[in-house]
Amino acid sequence: MVIAGYQLPMMAALIVWAVLWEIVGHTEAGFILPPLSAIIVRVFEIVPTPSFGEALLITGRAFFSGNAIAILVGIPLGILMGRSVIADRLLLPWVNLFLSAPLSALVPVIMVIFGLGETTIILTVVLFAMWIIVLNTRAGVKAISPSLVEMARSFGANEWQAFTRIYIWAALPEILAGIRLGVIRAVKGVIIGQLLVSVVGFGTLFEVYQSHFLMEHFWALLLVLFAFAFILNELMARLEKHFGYFAASR
């Protein structure tokens, strides 16, 4: 962007907000929103601690297993729904329901059934991430050119070959978009799950910081998680771009 003849640097907007945050932090509001500089100092203080390391490990584990389940169940389910009218009629209302439902409200139910442990967190991640993957895969499969399917059949492909060599690849751009959106939702899922369970991973840390009113710590942790989610999104977007080259030419 150019203002009055000056080329503004890329991150100009970010700098404006950071400065604003810093100023607000030095007023009385600093009670709840400490200055950014102090928070950043805290980030470097918190990150090397064992309790952070442990929380990261637990969270990472739940996040990745949850995503793995969501992907491994979501993609075949999406393909099934895209291919079979019966499966689609049967499942689509539920997928749409879960996609739009306030899932946080379901976490206590999972908690009651599976206890206050990692299983609950993993299931929360699955619950958050899976539906968008299913819907996107379904849309991708529905958009496959019928002649590509006929081509595979005419050269003798069986159902399994059609699945592994045509459907997954032809729907890949949509599937990857679904996974990216799912991963972002999974970040929400893992944190919301931990906050509600509050004795696991970052949930514990948030609980400790809040109850002791350590606002700098609290914000530092938030900053780290936001950065994490942002980086994840960027990485997924890049992957999507890499495979998206053929999306327009199908």
Add this chain to the structure above:
Amino acid sequence: MSVSHIAPAGTAAPPPAAGTAPRAIVEVRNVTKTYAGGVEALSGISLEFPEGRLTTLLGPSGCGKTTLLKIIAGLIPASGGQVLVDGREVKGPGQERSFVFQDFALMPWASVLRNVAFGLELRGVARSEREAVAERHIARVGLKGFEHKYPHELSGGMRQRVGLARALAVDSKVVMMDEPFSAVDEQTRRKFQEELLELVAKEGKTFLFVTHSIEEAVYVSDRIVLLSRRPSRVSAIIEPKIVRGDDPEKIRRDSAYLDAVEDIWQQLKRYLD
């Protein structure tokens, strides 16, 4: 070269040679097709396709010529009647048949090499072997050097060459082509038509060709089956008596070519609205 008579159904004949009638490798017996909803596309079609020749299905648009081709390919089931290929009833796609698609139907995520080798890949042929075969056919359709390109990097004409190479790579007896040149530009189409003649002459394969272009049909075909409007029947079988010499350019000025085009046009005119 002209074919003056057609071998009756079921007659075993020696391989095609000049002067003898080739046997019918594809037999269509009283095939009907009614789509769900009651639309009758084909109404009792009986046909024979002589081995080693190029036979074209020609008719007004929407007449069911592609439907008939796909029934022979085993891609869609007939509502009645039967199709025999090489004496065996068609229940689905088979190794003795291959298909060239109107919209090319290439896998955009796969290189030219993998696309051409795909039929062999599905049959479980080892990678090195199938790629060697594919490379040979890629060279043959004039795409040498493009093995590792992707479909979106090729022009429409080149993409259809890939589709053709893929159909040839599986070395089937019957090659079916569904309006293969309709999505390429006019100049490329003419070039394709000339190359197709050469291919038919050299390969000894049977070609089943669908087109809506009268000129194209007359130019490339040994035999043209005219289909009527839906519900489709065979309205005439024409065998243009064109002398195909060394010069493919001559054909378009040949009087037999021009007569056949005119003849077919007179017959198809009545199907126009």
